[in-house]
Amino acid sequence: MDTKKKTDTLKRLKSIEGHIRGVHKMVDEDTYCIDVIGQIQAIQAALNKVKGQILDDHLHHCVITAVQGEDPKERERVLAEISEVFETATKV
Amino acid sequence: MDTKKKTDTLKRLKSIEGHIRGVHKMVDEDTYCIDVIGQIQAIQAALNKVKGQILDDHLHHCVITAVQGEDPKERERVLAEISEVFETATKV
Amino acid sequence: MDTKKKTDTLKRLKSIEGHIRGVHKMVDEDTYCIDVIGQIQAIQAALNKVKGQILDDHLHHCVITAVQGEDPKERERVLAEISEVFETATKV
Amino acid sequence: MDTKKKTDTLKRLKSIEGHIRGVHKMVDEDTYCIDVIGQIQAIQAALNKVKGQILDDHLHHCVITAVQGEDPKERERVLAEISEVFETATKV
Numbered sequence: 001m002d003t004k005k006k007t008d009t010l011k012r013l014k015s016i017e018g019h020i021r022g023v024h025k026m027v028d029e030d031t032y033c034i035d036v037i038g039q040i041q042a043i044q045a046a047l048n049k050v051k052g053q054i055l056d057d058h059l060h061h062c063v064i065t066a067v068q069g070e071d072p073k074e075r076e077r078v079l080a081e082i083s084e085v086f087e088t089a090t091k092v
Numbered sequence: 093m094d095t096k097k098k099t100d101t102l103k104r105l106k107s108i109e110g111h112i113r114g115v116h117k118m119v120d121e122d123t124y125c126i127d128v129i130g131q132i133q134a135i136q137a138a139l140n141k142v143k144g145q146i147l148d149d150h151l152h153h154c155v156i157t158a159v160q161g162e163d164p165k166e167r168e169r170v171l172a173e174i175s176e177v178f179e180t181a182t183k184v
Numbered sequence: 185m186d187t188k189k190k191t192d193t194l195k196r197l198k199s200i201e202g203h204i205r206g207v208h209k210m211v212d213e214d215t216y217c218i219d220v221i222g223q224i225q226a227i228q229a230a231l232n233k234v235k236g237q238i239l240d241d242h243l244h245h246c247v248i249t250a251v252q253g254e255d256p257k258e259r260e261r262v263l264a265e266i267s268e269v270f271e272t273a274t275k276v
Numbered sequence: 277m278d279t280k281k282k283t284d285t286l287k288r289l290k291s292i293e294g295h296i297r298g299v300h301k302m303v304d305e306d307t308y309c310i311d312v313i314g315q316i317q318a319i320q321a322a323l324n325k326v327k328g329q330i331l332d333d334h335l336h337h338c339v340i341t342a343v344q345g346e347d348p349k350e351r352e353r354v355l356a357e358i359s360e361v362f363e364t365a366t367k368v
Binding site: 014021062 | 277282285286289290292293296297299300303304306308309310312313314316317319320323324326327330331333334338357361364365
Binding site: 143 | 185190193194197198200201204205207208211212214216217218220221222224225227228231232234235238239241242246265269272273
């Protein structure tokens with residue numbers, strides 16, 4: 001990842017960590033369940049955003065390198081990983 | 093898509109179509125809601141499977157062609173599409 | 185389901201069935217993969233809508249009846265089903 | 277939430293917070309993208325688990341109270357919330 005993207009991703013992860021602590025406090029203080037669930041769903045959306053950024057970066061670096069490279073096994077491995085990430089994405 | 097994969101995908105789509113008709117019948121006959129929902133979720137899982145097959149095929153053909161090609165704009169377009177598919181996948 | 189809601193749900197399912205046939209045709213005619221995937225995602229969103237309608241109806245009939253009823257086992261069964269549907273929903 | 281369930285939920289959230297910090301470290305140290313994405317997906321699955329626990333608790337307390345209660349508006353409000361949570365669940 002280039003420095004700017006990496007800084008942004010790290011900042012988002014810090015913010016998500018704080019968000020989790022907020023949910024912990026909500027549960028501890030017996031906040032109304034539906035409000036807690038709403039915050040958890042916001043965290044999951046934020047994690048999807050981070051995941052998207054990382055995947056996008058991966059496509060533009062590792063995938064390009066592997067696909068343009070000389071090693072057919074490495075190319076196959078990298079493409080199979082993308083398929084797998086995609087499949088898991090629809091299951092969490 | 094090569095002929096074998098295509099035949100398999102078309103067969104799965106035919107089966108999903110029949111499955112949808114089955115759900116139509118269930119709703120028409122006032123089947124217990126939870127059982128109907130269970131069948132709809134099975135159809136969604138089957139559609140994920142088809143989507144995965146098509147994406148996998150796409151990665152092995154169009155993506156390889158574009159990434160190995162001479163046109164940086166076309167490469168960028170193809171990679172951006174993958175990112176977008178991935179992002180939408182987590183939202184349906 | 186009351187007649188109006190049922191008619192609407194059946195109509196949506198008919199439309200989804202036609203949409204599936206459209207995707208079958210697209211695959212058969214070798215339409216660009218990403219366009220096919222986009223249509224499949226539209227179908228999945230339409231199925232989510234139907235699922236939501238059925239669940240909403242279920243909450244307003246079976247769940248109310250069971251929760252207001254005299255049988256604690258039946259109440260437990262109905263609530264456990266909702267939890268289960270919710271859990272599966274996040275996995276397809 | 278009863279004390280035992282609450283303790284368990286709080287423990288899970290603490291563990292997820294640590295997991296997020298782990299992902300932060302992975303990104304900072306330029307760990308292979310696909311491994312980072314795998315960890316994020318594990319966190320999302322863990323959040324789904326917590327969400328399921330909270331919803332289950334909600335169904336067994338607030339929902340039962342509202343559905344058995346005298347106020348039809350409150351009952352409607354609580355059931356509409358469940359439908360909404362379900363709808364959002366399929367979008368994150």
